[in-house]
């Protein structure tokens with residue numbers, strides 16, 4: 001008995017991707033109807049013929065057989081949707097989820113957009129006049145105006161949304177420049193015409209270095225030969241990777257195919273946007289979280305109709321429905337943000353690999369600190385490996401000191417600043433150069449505890465402590481619950497309730513206490529979860545620091561990404577090992593990446609930079625190799641550990657996550673799943689650890705349990721996942737109650 005039935009989705013752009021309907025495959029179409037096929041089926045009362053897509057083939061229908069109608073016909077020709085449906089099916093199989101959820105992830109949702117004409121800002125005066133105005137603005141510290149004028153000197157027309165968004169220029173500023181006759185605001189129609197004439201012909205990209213050209217030629221040759229290979233470009237920040245991507249993109253676009261360029265949202269700066277616009281004019285589109293569903297849908301339509309060649313965006317840009325895809329490029333491929341946190345929990349790098357395979361496209365990955373997964377694939381020959389070792393922006397690599405904070409304590413230094421860091425800070429404050437202080441811990445936040453009984457105040461809905469904000473407010477970072485800090489301990493009634501401030505806030509306080517007596521008022525900017533709550537606040541802080549409105553920027557890992565501050569000549573990394581303390585097999589890798597990136601922030605301009613890494617375990621290899629900027633040695637040691645402990649990429653791992661609002665029911669479900677897979681696991685040689693309570697036992701009143709499965713290969717783990725999914729569907733558990741996470745980024 002073969003596959004006689006097909007599940008067909010009728011309206012794939014429906015908001016909820018409606019459920020599939022079962023149809024019989026008539027004999028004459030047998031073997032021709034496959035997953036992703038576009039078919040005509042009778043639908044509804046009048047049995048009007050409608051177009052639909054086959055999501056699955058099956059031999060046993062889940063519908064009374066006598067009511068099933070046959071497929072009326074097959075629509076020939078490759079449809080964009082076929083690839084996406086096949087990709088969804090692959091994701092469902094690889095990561096676990098229902099087909100509908102997988103389809104919802106990859107298919108664009110139809111939403112009407114209110115048509116509002118896009119505006120552009122254009123230059124109305126000569127370059128000479130603009131330059132004069134710019135000098136005046138700079139002298140008067142009209143920084144927003146100066147920023148806009150400088151940008152207009154490079155490009156005479158800029159999209160309005162870019163100016164008010166990424167450049168942070170207020171409407172009132174625009175009006176006053178308009179009144180001075182320096183700029184104009186026009187409809188986008190005129191702009192498009194001008195852009196067409198102006199770009200590509202007039203823009204001169206930099207002449208590639210010998211090494212850059214080699215890489216472009218080699219990958220380009222394989223592209224032309226239709227090899228469809230995967231490549232890893234390992235190069236420090238500023239070594240010219242983006243120019244390589246852009247040159248490759250031009251090649252692919254010239255051959256009539258499209259490019260998907262993934263980049264972490266935080267790294268999509270104004271400069272990057274402009275670099276792409278200059279090359280691809282209005283044939284490039286940008287995806288970002290600020291777009292509405294309707295705007296996203298419109299972009300997908302434009303891609304489908306062939307109106308754009310290049311899409312740039314975060315991981316979801318992967319699902320842009322291009323008819324002919326030639327290349328996928330993923331910058332900063334090691335970023336955790338490429339892994340989805342909702343079902344199906346897919347990794348964009350792996351999924352890009354499958355999408356590239358479906359299209360016969362090339363895949364180019366780039367990073368200064370590649371993920372162990374990608375580097376392993378490269379050194380074992382599965383990926384082509386290229387390295388770029390020189391900074392093209394000038395500026396030398398910084399000098400790095402490692403300070404042992406245990407020794408500082410022995411010497412009687414109780415400050416959070418080591419002796420060396422304090423000296424260097426004073427030196428930079430004297431020279432009026434900028435300082436970056438980086439606290440290596442995400443979500444390291446304050447808490448409140450009782451000195452009498454030791455109670456730590458916890459969120460009533462989550463298994464985490466409440467953070468102290470300001471003097472007397474406590475908040476939960478997981479669910480948003482907040483309450484005033486009580487005056488008495490709720491347990492023992494003692495009045496000695498102590499608040500410990502969040503790391504960055506504490507550093508700011510200490511910094512001012514130690515340096516203000518000598519240097520007077522020191523302008524400081526702080527970037528952490530508290531100061532970046534509102535939209536664009538993140539970019540605003542970076543922009544202000546870039547304009548040197550502050551001497552010092554203190555922050556968590558948010559400050560180490562993507563931005564160039566040429567006047568920063570000192571980077572202090574406080575508590576470098578804090579990120580090692582977390583119970584997570586990727587802790588050392590993440591520490592190495594963060595320290596390398598943070599160290600790379602110093603000395604980007606003409607003056608040499610210095611970096612001070614403070615640590616309580618300075619002998620740890622992730623710290624030593626980051627200080628030496630030696631990725632190869634780090635990789636070697638870290639792989640030894642992964643091999644020994646059986647962690648990815650040396651082995652495969654699957655965390656089965658169980659969620660329930662009732663603790664006992666959740667625990668029971670976890671135990672049931674454990675029993676259910678025990679025989680299969682035994683047969684396939686899969687190691688099962690647990691069930692156990694989650695690392696955080698409860699979030700938002702939902703209890704968490706998990707099972708961890710390990711095996712050298714992925715297939716046995718997928719088989720266990722299938723077994724669990726089948727059992728779950730037989731007992732009608734809600735889909736979200738049990739989730740799967742393959743090779744997780746974080747401990748559950």
Ligand code: ADP
Pocket residue numbers: 206207208209212235236237238239240241242243244392393
């Ligand atoms: P990465 O992506 O590795 O950080 P970029 O491609 O952004 O590096 O290059 C860093 C800087 O060097 C950019 O300002 C870029 O314009 C410049 N640059 C890159 N390649 C060249 C080149 N061949 N000649 C001159 N400048 C270059």
Ligand code: ZN
Pocket residue numbers: 450451452453454455489490491492493494
């Ligand atoms: Zn108490």
Ligand code: ZN
Pocket residue numbers: 459460461462476477478479480481700
């Ligand atoms: Zn909470």
